[in-house]
Amino acid sequence: MNGFSRLLAVLLLTLAAGHPAWSADAANGKRVYLADGCFACHGRAGQGGAMNYPAPPLAQTKLPLAVFRIILRTGPKDMPAYAENVLPDQDVADIHAFLLSLPGRRPTQDMPLLNQ
Numbered sequence: 001m002n003g004f005s006r007l008l009a010v011l012l013l014t015l016a017a018g019h020p021a022w023s024a025d026a027a028n029g030k031r032v033y034l035a036d037g038c039f040a041c042h043g044r045a046g047q048g049g050a051m052n053y054p055a056p057p058l059a060q061t062k063l064p065l066a067v068f069r070i071i072l073r074t075g076p077k078d079m080p081a082y083a084e085n086v087l088p089d090q091d092v093a094d095i096h097a098f099l100l101s102l103p104g105r106r107p108t109q110d111m112p113l114l115n116q
């Protein structure tokens, strides 16, 4: 490996490490979302739900990954706080990617059953 390609490899590895969202895996995100119980409050399709407090819909979340991660680490209201040793940053990025892959809410005119 010559000097330039070594430099390029180091640069790419550094960028990849700093930006886990680049390699986010929505299928793993779905697995963790179900395994770690997010679905119990926020719904299997990220549609939201109600425990003691309303748990907001998460499908098609507008939250940037950095803010999303802070919310998970903090655990607002009756949501548990997920520390990094139980929910690594990579899993957080994967859950975020999974939520963005869900269809989210649709207007009723897009649902044939409601327009007969």
Ligand code: HEC
Binding pocket: 033, 036, 037, 038, 039, 040, 041, 042, 051, 053, 054, 055, 056, 057, 058, 063, 068, 071, 072, 076, 077, 078, 079, 080, 082, 095
């Ligand atoms: C025990 C119920 C519960 C569980 C389990 C739970 N949450 Fe929450 N979550 C909540 C509630 C309630 C709120 C709203 C808090 C508020 O009103 O400030 C919330 C808020 C959020 C928000 C902020 C949404 C927004 O638009 O403001 C995100 C993101 C989130 N949860 C993600 C997750 C993820 C991902 C998991 C699983 C790792 C999870 N939650 C597990 C109850 C829960």
